[in-house]
Amino acid sequence: MIRLLKSRIGVALLSLAVVLALANRTGHAFAQEVETREAPPIEELRFHDFYRIPVGTKGLEISETLKLSSGRVMRIVGFMVQQEVATPGRFLLTPQPVQMSQHADGEADDLPAATVLVILDSSQQEWKVAHRRGLVALEGVLSVGREEAADGRVSWVRMQLPPDSLRSMNTFELAGYLHSQQHRH
């Protein structure tokens, strides 16, 4: 689906597909193009630099690099976690592809310790981001420290995306996306 959309857009740009989940609205959302090759010189943070590796006998130890990144605009390259059920307004980014079968496994998951909770802008909290395979590069404000979500899941590293990271799908794109959810061919 992503390839199809990219071909329509006609440029080799990173995109994130989002679905507008507002039940009483007809507007739709799709990915905002981020010109990765012409990106401003924003410092990149690598997952491998999050914590001391190998992990010690107890919990994790946050690296100085990660600590210093908190509160700053950073770029991270990773994989969107393929969740069984997308959560409006947020998704997970990991250094390796991970699939979550939440219905069967809950939080008994294969997420690595270095996982980033990516949060959409407050005006986009009811948007769902469609899963995109392959690597994505994200830029946003990083925050480091414990935060417990309403569902009880605890995150330690979050990235707040700017609102222009997303754009609305048009009706045709949304129809194509929803169709792909039913029949991926």
Next chain:
Amino acid sequence: MHLTLLTHSSRLPRLPVALLIASALVAGTAMATPTVSRLTPPSELFTSGRPAPVIARFLPGQRFDLQATLRPDDAGKTITAANFAIDGKKVDLPVSLRPCNSGCLATVPSNAAIASIRAVSVVKPGLHDFSVTATQSDGQTVSATGNFEVVPLVAGGRKVKNIIVMLGDGMGAAQRTAARIVAGGYAQGKVIAPLAMDTFPVTGMVKTASLNSVVTDSAPGMTSYVSGNKNNNNEEGVFPDDTVDPFDNPRIEYLSEYLHRTQGKALGLVTTADVFDATPAGNAVHSSSRGAGTGIVDQYLDDRGLTGLSVLMGGGRKWFVPSTVPGSARGDRTDYAFSTSDAHTAQIVQRWGVAPGKLDKDRDLLAEFQAAGFAYASDKSTMDTIDPRTADKLLGLFSHSNMNVALDKMDGRRSKARGASGRVVDDYGFPDQPLLEEMTSKALAVLERKKNGFVLMVEGASIDKQAHNMDTERWMLDTIEFDRAIAVAKAFAARQGDTLVIVTADHECSGAALIGGSRVSDARLQELVREGGAANVRDKVVGIYEQAGFPKYRMAADGYPETTDIDNRLLVGYGANSDRYEDWRTNERPLQDSQQPFVKKEPLSAYPAGPMARDVEGRFMVTGQVPGDSAVHTATDIPLSAFGPGAWAFTGVMDNTDVFFKLAQAASGGSLVPDGLVLAPVKSLHKR
């Protein structure tokens, strides 16, 4: 007016039309009556009026809760009193009456009430009726009746001292057969080296439905074996209720608790998953939310006096460190604290003798386990140094969440770089994780010193998790890993002579089917994948019937295949699959995106993604029959094999709850041979 409604006819699911008419006649004009919308333990007698099948069954003396949800007939009234009776005799225990003005499901009116009696037991075998009678504020009363059965323990042969439950999560017949073909090999139709589980003398089939679905998940799948009762999906050791609190549900005593209370047996739990996961928790923890991780792991320690928990090994360290430690997953939303003033939960503490719980996300559970006498192993090397002669309790937490799968652990030991920056186990930060057979061996070494015996559950967890991902080679190797743990358990049982071992699953996962073998070499397969399309990747590869031949995997000295990418490999299809691409090869290659060349410099970009993302090179799309991205559990029966005294009870096709009563009979009544089965001294007919 005082109107008494009779028996089960006041339940909500069936409209009490006749009773409404009757009550109108008695009351003159009033049509409304209070109702009982839920009566626990669940029964068909209450739900449909049919006395059979009997849903809830217990051992003599096994403890369980009685509960009823009571609804007044209009918003201005309340429920003022309730009592329960068994076989017509009032249960003389305190009844809690919890109003639903807060904390109940949205479907329950706020003036409803939930009546409970905690930790009831009945010794007399046979079928029993039980009833609730409630009084409304205007004096009206309502009654409803259900039934349950107490299954007798029969004086049999020698009682088994130890019980080992080997639980291959998601392991259906296909997963088992695949492991046999890969690990054992075939020659002219005969198995060269059987799986350990194939050498067990007795095998039956298990029906796996849960209380609310033909397709179970792992929580009720496990608890059916160790409580004798069906739970709803996602719930462990409890019956469903009408509150939102995941820890206040009506409880059922587990096998571990029953045998610890009556015989002083210890409990061991070993898994390759996060230890809070449903299968291990479904032996010792009571919750309607399998995701309530903080409360679940707290309960392991706090209620060890009830379960006899002495060994706990697996992943999931994130739940054991205080919330102030980076990576901790502890939080108040996944924890619990029983009220000391509200009888609804206070009586759980008083009657069951459990800890009250506490919202304590900053608790250092790791330290508290150690303070309670548990030796702690954070990796294999440490585990190996623990001397079972001096350590009578053992905690092993080898990863942050789930442990890495066998294929990746073995690659780690073989220094094979399949990960992004090296070995997968390095990328996860836990390079020294034990294999399941090593954990099992250590657990048995600790537990065999328990003079009253033990119950040990060993779970091969990622057979299921990798089947969800349709990652064929990873669940195959996890099944082999699981079988090697079974060999350890069997050897122990054979040596001891007093240990019953069963091997089973909680359910099948993914509808896996061994559809044949590849007709081409691995090198040719890679060429065909590059050419792509079903005409190449399917039509030129998939060998059916005699074209499949006998795939031949070479086993290394470490007991695992040298490689899973052999010529003429075994091919697996999925009947409960989501959409996916298939190239038949082990998922190890970096996923490259040609439109993002800059990411090629990032070493962590090299793992295969979910089914849709990996194997896409060959462009052989397999359309799924289920929505989403994961394969799902199926309702298909699963095999169970048994070894040791009491094994012969496990023949035929049985309900998953039957397994509990067979285990308990072997431990408490003595081993039995089923009616009609005559055993003669026979040497093993199994030929290798």
